[in-house]
Amino acid sequence: MMPESPEAHGPSRMHATLPLLARSDFPALRRKALEIVQVNVGYRCNQSCLHCHVNAGPTRTETMSLETADQVLAYLAASGAHTLDITGGAPELNAVFRHLVGEASAQGVKVLDRCNLTILFEPGHEDLAEFLAGHRVEVIASLPCYTEELVDRQRGKGVYEKSVRGIQRLNELGYGRPGSGLELHLVYNPQGPSLPPSQEKLESDYKRILGEHFGIVFNRLFTLANMPIQRFGSTLVTKGQFNTYMDLLRGAHRTENLDTVMCRNLVSIDYLYDCDFNQMLGLPLARGGQKRTHVSDALGSDLSGNPIVVRDHCFGCTAGQGSSCGGALG
Numbered sequence: 001m002m003p004e005s006p007e008a009h010g011p012s013r014m015h016a017t018l019p020l021l022a023r024s025d026f027p028a029l030r031r032k033a034l035e036i037v038q039v040n041v042g043y044r045c046n047q048s049c050l051h052c053h054v055n056a057g058p059t060r061t062e063t064m065s066l067e068t069a070d071q072v073l074a075y076l077a078a079s080g081a082h083t084l085d086i087t088g089g090a091p092e093l094n095a096v097f098r099h100l101v102g103e104a105s106a107q108g109v110k111v112l113d114r115c116n117l118t119i120l121f122e123p124g125h126e127d128l129a130e131f132l133a134g135h136r137v138e139v140i141a142s143l144p145c146y147t148e149e150l151v152d153r154q155r156g157k158g159v160y161e162k163s164v165r166g167i168q169r170l171n172e173l174g175y176g177r178p179g180s181g182l183e184l185h186l187v188y189n190p191q192g193p194s195l196p197p198s199q200e201k202l203e204s205d206y207k208r209i210l211g212e213h214f215g216i217v218f219n220r221l222f223t224l225a226n227m228p229i230q231r232f233g234s235t236l237v238t239k240g241q242f243n244t245y246m247d248l249l250r251g252a253h254r255t256e257n258l259d260t261v262m263c264r265n266l267v268s269i270d271y272l273y274d275c276d277f278n279q280m281l282g283l284p285l286a287r288g289g290q291k292r293t294h295v296s297d298a299l300g301s302d303l304s305g306n307p308i309v310v311r312d313h314c315f316g317c318t319a320g321q322g323s324s325c326g327g328a329l330g
């Protein structure tokens with residue numbers, strides 16, 4: 001077993017990674033037309049996973065207010081984006097979650113929920129699966145391996161068993177089943193400082209093994225690279241592996257991935273960021289000479305062509321088959 005890391009239990013002893021990423025030769029990028037508004041509604045989570053790139057956990061208290069949620073909805077309506085991607089923490093723990101889902105659905109916008117599956121069994125959330133199905137929310141759920149040992153090592157004891165039950169619960173409602181229109185995607189990330197394997201091959205392994213053992217079905221598997229920031233980046237620093245991992249990412253950079261990295265068509269909110277990794281690093285979207293832009297000041301603004309704030313962690317998006325919140329890029 002991997003020894004427990006201090007970073008797995010909260011922010012108190014985290015190493016800062018931004019200073020290690022500050023000087024970058026990552027190619028300059030500009031935004032395209034906005035398609036996805038991603039909103040992080042807070043860092044509280046019922047889990048404290050080792051690789052969490054937002055350092056979420058049960059003791060985090062930051063949450064989005066109803067006022068900001070309404071500003072996000074107004075921004076969304078004016079932006080022309082087709083998708084609202086809600087993330088956290090466990091976003092469902094925030095009181096504004098259901099408000100955002102209901103109002104965005106009423107706007108005709110597709111809603112994604114980054115769901116950790118175990119939240120479906122937390123007290124007070126027993127009706128969450130039905131709520132998601134009722135609003136036809138697309139569920140994107142982490143399951144970083146198909147084996148119990150590795151999932152529990154990365155995400156906490158008992159998480160695998162609850163995650164399997166969570167998927168079964170969603171399957172009962174039609175999620176992942178052909179013709180239901182209820183989409184369920186799983187997310188894989190490597191356990192350590194290595195690149196994800198082929199998404200296509202791993203997806204077929206997941207489908208076969210989870211189907212045989214638990215009768216589980218799902219739509220797609222997204223393979224994500226671990227970003228060298230926050231809790232994972234800090235663990236790399238602690239273990240003396242930060243530079244080796246950066247060399248791996250940089251060495252695997254593929255120029256063809258630059259066209260589809262998620263910052264080209266996504267904006268991450270509450271102040272505006274080119275992506276949630278930049279949000280975690282405190283690198284706001286740079287617009288019109290302003291240091292940062294609040295969502296309430298950006299209503300109807302066209303971000304196309306705006307330069308994207310890049311640093312060395314961006315190689316985590318372009319290495320190998322590429323990595324985004326929707327999985328491999330190619």
Ligand code: SF4
Nearest residue numbers: 045047049052089116
């Ligand atoms: S479930 Fe997700 S948000 Fe919560 S600690 Fe784990 S990785 Fe972070």
Ligand code: SF4
Nearest residue numbers: 261263275277314317
């Ligand atoms: S981390 Fe990835 S998504 Fe974010 S700005 Fe860099 S390349 Fe774009």
